[in-house]
Amino acid sequence: MSLEILNENRCFGGWLKQLSHPSEKLNCSMRFSIYLPPNASEQHKVPVVYWLSGLTCTDENFMQKAGAQRIAAELGIALVAPDTSPRGETVPDDPEGAYDFGLGAGFYLNATEAPWNKHYLMYDYITEELPALVESLFPVSELRAISGHSMGGHGAITIALKNPERFKSVTAFSPICNPMSCPWGEKALSGYLGEDRAQWTDYDSTYLLSCCEDQIPMLVDQGSADQFLAEQLKPETLLSAAPEGYPLDYRLQEGYDHSYYFIASFIEDHLRFHSKYLL
Template structure:
């Protein structure tokens, strides 16, 4: 781990670190916000997964989350969205390849050797963070769009690992929408049954842990009908008896203006679960 940025922010420090990832076989960067309480005691961690085209900078510069993390005493960790660099597979367009890891573990060439973002986010990254910073063993996870999909899937596939989960504008049923179908075809191959293991609305039916899902969705989101389809998750949760709070927000779109408006509520939600 090598720190490459450090900025005073709301009494704490917004840092950016880089490290060599064993899961992904490349150098990765991550934003880490250490609130002022981090100098006094161990703190819980909220992991944030960003969406298509993003890197570690989008959330830490646009969401305004540090203010609320400082208020509640929560460390924020925001990794990049995919492996990057020379020799790593890429594709034309914004929705596949570098910047579009989709938080799955790819099984198909040429992606399988590097695109293992689920393993990175759920296993390697927490171990790294907990070894280098003064943390408790309490974790939460959240994200936006592609990252909202990643957060929901990470929580549903790993019972007991997270105390809470939330998402903004998540892709809740990637097996049924163009973004997910394109990515899953490339990363996972043609077996559509295998895709279901990476689809939140499919996973709730067999979830062994009833961890409540918190989802905020803007009603003016340009991707609402074609790519996001939150009512599919609502239907699946209703059928399975899985707790879901789906909050439809009139007038809000897919942007970080939406995230910045409600991020304080999400961090408060996570803080209640994270602090013993």
């Protein structure tokens, strides 16, 4: 495997690394960032939280803005943040250059429509290729959790619900809960998957939660002042879909918006939540 280190920084006794590698799933070069806590070693492999970012983001937003490394270092948990879509000269983008489709907007699904299906296989990348790469090259164990924000919250919940054997827990900030019934989701799902709405259900958190057989501990934080709350995020659909007794902790945080100030305010809670199931 050809792995290029782009940046490397000491951080809270551990190491933050930004790397690039050729992706077989996505047919392009992909970038991701990893934080390794001080206790990570070949003799002591540490559990890992995968973070999925939202629209327009890259692997850098979370690592630079969330302030998660201090708590990860204390808990002894690695953090991995992939990019939000395939990228490169051969990778197609939204014809109008819109922010909510194409580059920076992979929606963590496997596209079936041309030309997107050649590169936009983010679901396979997150569930298969990236964990295999991380676990083979770094002192990281197979104990995994997943988290994300907005589009990434959608990705984290759908991936966790479909892979309870792979992930011990899931958390999300401001997730797109019902993409089948919001403008962001309808544009992405129709573009990547086609007009057959039956194919969309595989990537809709509300639908998946309503018919899930396994339970995975879930924490969702939503800001009451989020400008996208009513039209795009629709957390009430997720709450109504949860089976009775499902381990879903939903918290409406008064006055918080959609920004990384919100994430930075509560990321410690999320990492400590994951630690209960990883450590």
